Amino acid sequence: MxxxxxxxxxxxxxxxxxxxxxxxxxxxxxxxxxxxxxxxxxxxxxxxxxxxxxxxxxxxxxxxxxxxxxxxxxxxxxxxxxxxxxxxxxxxxxxxxxxxxxxxSLTMRPGAVECVQKLRDAGFTVWAFTAGDRTRVGAYFQTAGIELSSENLLSCDSDGVGKPEPAAYRPLLERLLAKNEGKPPWFAAAHMWDVSAARRTGFKGAYCTVLEKEPLQELFGEMDVIEDTLPAMVDRIIAIQASD
The missing domain is CATH 1.10.150 (DNA polymerase; domain 1)
Structure with missing residues (x-):
């Protein structure tokens, strides 16, 4: 199921x-x-x-x-x-x-493998949505020992619409709303422009400062979660979802 x-x-x-x-x-x-x-x-x-x-x-x-x-x-x-x-x-x-x-030869950040496992242990399905090539990006997960099915790895290349256009996020959002009993799914990123665009499209937004340091909420708006590490971000997602 x-x-x-x-x-x-x-x-x-x-x-x-x-x-x-x-x-x-x-x-x-x-x-x-x-x-x-x-x-x-x-x-x-x-x-x-x-x-x-x-x-x-x-x-x-x-x-x-x-x-x-x-x-x-x-x-x-x-x-x-x-x-x-x-x-x-x-x-x-x-x-x-x-x-x-x-x-x-890019590799996973510290805590990335841990946070994917934490989500799965809490009953979440993990998806990946990239602007990169699916084969190359899929290899990052394989090298790190993270199993991710081809169905759960999506690229903007497939539809020819790039993030952060709302039309890039919308098909996946609509698909997951159906799976999520109408409740908004989560989008998590270390690019504020990316997660904020996803949030405006209808996702819940989780932002990690590991890449950019400064959230710049005065430009990009509020987030549901902001944390400095990937595991801490995931812990907040799990806690919020459990309380909904």
Whole structure:
């Protein structure tokens, strides 16, 4: 029998950290970047943020493009914006491909495996909704020893609508409302823009500060749960659901 309690996780940035991408940038370009006064992690965050913005803009304009293509395409633009006068002389195409491989080796954050198990022990069904490639993202769970069926791993690529467009969340919300006896399911993320959009669409929202530190509720609105660690966030979800 399907569970009437459901939690949907964002994956990359939430359950999975970007550390391997930052390490790949450091390995390939670290000395060159530091000589320009640029920290590799700062460049990495600027790159990911720019890629997310352009991925969203393309989707909004009706030209959905998979995230890996967007991130590869904007890399040299970000170097230029960081003050590198000749980006393609600064970093070779081989450098970029080796850095892109960092996305293939991303690993779960501390506490991620624990929080998935906590939810399952409490009778929740766990879902994952990503802007990434389903095969690559599915491998993150397999490597961590987390069983997740293909039915419970969804990607924006399938419908060609990117988060945070409301239309990206709505089909899954409607599906889970039926399973959840009409009660709102949970959406959990470490991107405030993501969980706040899901909450405005109709999910309950749980936010973890592990990635962004600052919730910025004055911009994104209230949350049902805000915690600093993934296990603490999950404990609050379980407690609130039990009291409903």
């Amino acid at each position: 399907a569970s009437s309690k459901n939690v949907v996780f964002d994956v990359v940035g939430t359950l999975v950290s970007y550390d391997q991408v930052f390490a790949a940038i450091d390995t390939q370009l670290g000395d060159r970047l530091r000589a320009e006064g640029i920290k590799p992690q700062l460049l990495g965050n600027a790159w990911i943020d720019t890629a997310e913005r352009e991925y969203t803009n393309l989707s909004l304009s009706g030209k959905y493009t998979i995230f890996a293509e967007v991130s590869r395409a904007v890399f040299y633009r970000v170097l230029w914006m960081a003050g590198i006068a000749e980006p393609r002389a600064f970093a070779s195409s081989e450098d970029l491909e080796l850095i892109m491989q960092g996305f293939d």
